[in-house]
Amino acid sequence: MVLLIALLILAxxxxxxxxxxxxxxxxxxxxxxxxxxxxxxxxGIARYRLERALxxxxxxxxxxxxxxxxQTTTRNPLGDPxxxxxxxxxxxxxxxxxxxxxxxxxxxxxxxxxxxxxxxIAYLLTLLIASKAGMTPTSIVLSGVAVGTxxxxxxxxxxxxxxxxxxxxxAWSMGSLVVVNLNxxxxxxxxxxxxxxxSCVSRNVLNALSISDDFVRDLGxxxxxxxxxxxxxxxxxxxxxxxxxxxxxxxGLASPHFARRLLxxxxxxxxxxxxxxxxxxxxxxxxxxxxxxxxPIEVPVNxxxxxxxxxxxxxxxVGMRRHARG
Amino acid sequence: MLGVENLSxxxxxxxxxxxxxxxLRPSLVALIGxxxxxxxxxxxxxxxxxxxxxxxxxxxxxxxxxRVDRRTEYVTYVPPTISALxxxxxxxxxxxxxxxxVALLExxxxxxxxxxxxxxxxxxxxSGELERALLARGLARxxxxxxxxxxxxxxxxxxxxxxxxxxxxxxxxxxxxVVASNQLNPLLNYVDRVLALKDGKLFINAPLKTxxxxxxxxxxxxxxxxxxxxxxxxxxxxxxxxxG
Ligand SMILES: Nc1ncnc2c1ncn2[C@@H]1O[C@H](COP(=O)(O)OP(=O)(O)OP(=O)(O)O)[C@@H](O)[C@H]1O
Ligand SMILES: [Mg+2]
Numbered sequence: 001m002v003l004l005i006a007l008l009i010l011a012x013x014x015x016x017x018x019x020x021x022x023x024x025x026x027x028x029x030x031x032x033x034x035x036x037x038x039x040x041x042x043x044g045i046a047r048y049r050l051e052r053a054l055x056x057x058x059x060x061x062x063x064x065x066x067x068x069x070x071q072t073t074t075r076n077p078l079g080d081p082x083x084x085x086x087x088x089x090x091x092x093x094x095x096x097x098x099x100x101x102x103x104x105x106x107x108x109x110x111x112x113x114x115x116x117x118x119x120x121i122a123y124l125l126t127l128l129i130a131s132k133a134g135m136t137p138t139s140i141v142l143s144g145v146a147v148g149t150x151x152x153x154x155x156x157x158x159x160x161x162x163x164x165x166x167x168x169x170x171a172w173s174m175g176s177l178v179v180v181n182l183n184x185x186x187x188x189x190x191x192x193x194x195x196x197x198x199s200c201v202s203r204n205v206l207n208a209l210s211i212s213d214d215f216v217r218d219l220g221x222x223x224x225x226x227x228x229x230x231x232x233x234x235x236x237x238x239x240x241x242x243x244x245x246x247x248x249x250x251x252g253l254a255s256p257h258f259a260r261r262l263l264x265x266x267x268x269x270x271x272x273x274x275x276x277x278x279x280x281x282x283x284x285x286x287x288x289x290x291x292x293x294x295x296p297i298e299v300p301v302n303x304x305x306x307x308x309x310x311x312x313x314x315x316x317x318v319g320m321r322r323h324a325r326g
Numbered sequence: 327m328l329g330v331e332n333l334s335x336x337x338x339x340x341x342x343x344x345x346x347x348x349x350l351r352p353s354l355v356a357l358i359g360x361x362x363x364x365x366x367x368x369x370x371x372x373x374x375x376x377x378x379x380x381x382x383x384x385x386x387x388x389x390x391x392x393r394v395d396r397r398t399e400y401v402t403y404v405p406p407t408i409s410a411l412x413x414x415x416x417x418x419x420x421x422x423x424x425x426x427x428v429a430l431l432e433x434x435x436x437x438x439x440x441x442x443x444x445x446x447x448x449x450x451x452x453s454g455e456l457e458r459a460l461l462a463r464g465l466a467r468x469x470x471x472x473x474x475x476x477x478x479x480x481x482x483x484x485x486x487x488x489x490x491x492x493x494x495x496x497x498x499x500x501x502x503x504v505v506a507s508n509q510l511n512p513l514l515n516y517v518d519r520v521l522a523l524k525d526g527k528l529f530i531n532a533p534l535k536t537x538x539x540x541x542x543x544x545x546x547x548x549x550x551x552x553x554x555x556x557x558x559x560x561x562x563x564x565x566x567x568x569x570g
Contacts, residue, residue, distance in 0.1 A: 077413070204422065210412040210414065211408055211410065211419065212405075212409055212410050214370075214375060214403075215422075217373075217376075218373065218375060218398075218402070219394070220374065220393075220395060221394060264415065264445065265414070266413045266414035267418040267422065
C-alpha cells in the first residue's frame with residue numbers, strides 16, 4: 001500500500017521532471033518526442049528532458065540503495081554512501097584531472113573515470129584499514145572517516161594552487177543532473193539492477209546484519225565477508241553516481257529512514273523497494289525544484305535536496321514519534 | 327544425536343574451551359558452570375558460529391560438511407539477548423528468519439505471550455519480553471539440535487516454567503536440547519542430564535541422579551552448596567558459612 005502510493009509519487013515527480021524546465025511542456029508529449037528522438041538518434045529538448053528525468057530516477061534509487069546497505073552493514077543510522085570516503089576519493093581524483101589540458105576528452109571521459117577510480121580506491125583503502133581492525137561496524141565507520149578526511153584535505157592542496165579553476169571544482173562537487181547522455185543512466189541502471197537483485201536475495205543476511213553479527217553467523221554466513229560484499233556494492237553504486245553526476249548528498253542518508261519511518265518496520269524485504277522508490281522520487285522532485293526556484297538560473301540539485309530534504313526528514317521523525325505515542 | 331569430539335576454542339591466544347568431548351542422545355540437558363567458564367562459547371562452537379578445532383557431529387554428519395544454507399536444519403543457537411538495537415520491530419525480528427516454520431512460529435508467539443509485542447520496536451520491550459521473542463524465533467525452526475543460552479535469566483517465574491515445559495516437550499519429540507543456565511531451579515527439575523564446565527573443561531557429565539551432587543556443585547561454584555527437596559522439587563542453594 002505504502003509502496004503503491006510511493007510509486008504514484010514517483011510517477012508524478014517523473015512527469016513533473018518532463019514538464020518543467022526552461023519552458024513548460026506537456027509531459028506526455030515530452031515522453032513521446034523524447035523516445036522518438038532517442039530512437040531516431042536526433043537531439044532535442046524532449047530527449048534532453050527525458051534523459052535528465054531518467055538520470056534523476058536511477059541516481060536517486062542508487063544512492064538510496066547504497067545508503068541502505070551502508071546503514072545496515074555498519075549498523076549506523078548516520079550511514080550514507082559517502083561514509084566510506086568515496087566522495088572525497090573521487091573529489092581528489094577529479095581535482096587532479098584539472099592539471100590536464102581542458103579538452104572534451106578530459107571533461108567527458110577522463111574526469112568521470114578518474115572519479116570512479118578515486119572513489120573505489122578510497123573504498124578499498126577504507127576496507128583495508130577496517131580489515132586490520134576486525135571488520136566490525138565501528139572499524140568500517142572510523143576508517144571511512146579517516147580515509148575521507150585524508151582525501152578531502154589532500155584535494156585542498158592542488159585546489160589551492162590552481163585557484164583559477166576552483167569554481168569548477170566547486171561546481172563539480174555540488175552535484176547536478178545536467179550534462180546527461182543516455183549512456184550514464186543506463187550504466188548506473190545496470191549496476192543498480194544487479195545490486196538490487198543481490199540485495200533482495202540476501203535480505204535474510206541484511207536483516208541479520210542489522211541485528212547483530214551473531215545472527216549472521218546463525219545463518220551460517222561469515223559477517224565480515226558479507227559486510228565486504230555489501231559495502232563493495234554500495235561503494236560501486238555511489239562511485240558511479242559521483243563519477244557521472246558529482247556529489248549528491250542526503251538522498252542516501254534519508255531515503256531508508258523515510259522508508260523505515262513510514263513502514264514502522266526495518267525488514268529488508270519492504271525497506272529495499274521502498275527506499276529505492278523514495279530515493280528516486282526525492283531526487284526527481286528536488287531536481288524540479290532546482291530547475292524552477294530561481295528560474296531561469298538553475299541551482300545545483302545537491303543544494304536543494306538537502307535544503308528541502310533535511311526539514312522533511314526532521315518533520316517525519318518528530319511526527320512519527322508523536323503518532324507512536326498516540 | 328550430538329557428538330562433540332575434543333572440541334577446543336581460542337579467542338586470540340586465550341584458550342576458552344579446552345578439549346571437550348561428549349555425546350548426547352535426544353534429551354534435555356543442563357549446561358551449568360560459573361560465569362566465564364565457557365558455556366556460551368561451547369554452544370556457539372557447536373552451532374558453527376565461532377571457529378573451533380575438534381569435531382562436531384550431528385546424526386553422524388560432521389558440522390563442517392553441512393552446507394551453510396542448510397545448517398539451521400541441524401542446529402540452532404538461541405541467544406539470550408541482542409547487543410545492538412536496530413530500528414526493527416519484534417515482528418521483523420521473528421520474520422527475519424526464512425528457515426522458520428510460520429505456523430510453528432505463530433504457536434510459539436502465543437505460548438511465549440509475544441502477540442501484543444509484534445509491532446513494538448526492539449528497544450521498546452523489556453529484557454524478558456525480548457528474550458521470549460528470541461525463544462519463539464529459535465524454537466520455530468525444526469533444528470535437530472537446539473542450544474538455548476540463558477533462557478531463564480530475564481524471564482519471570484511463570485515464563486521460566488513455560489520455557490522449560492516447551493524444551494522438555496521438544497526433547498521428548500526427539501530433539502537434543504541443551505540449556506545453558508545457572509538457575510538450578512527450575513532447570514534441574516526438567517532435565518535428563520547435567521553437563522558442567524569449569525575453566526573450559528568438562529567438569530560434570532552425568533545423568534541427573536548422579537549429576538546433582540553437593541560436593542561436586544560446591545567445587546564447581548566455589549561456594550558451599552546444599553541440595554534441598556520440597557514437594558519433589560529440587561533446588562540447590564548456596565549455604566553461607568555462619569558469619570562471626
Ligand atoms: N569475543 C570474545 N573475545 C575474547 N574473549 C572472550 C570473548 N567472548 C568470551 N570471551 C571470554 O571467554 C571466556 C568464556 O566466555 P563465555 O561467554 O563462554 O562464558 P559463559 O560460561 O557463557 O559465562 P556467563 O555465565 O557469564 O554467560 C570468558 O573468560 C570470556 O571473558
Ligand atoms: Mg554465557
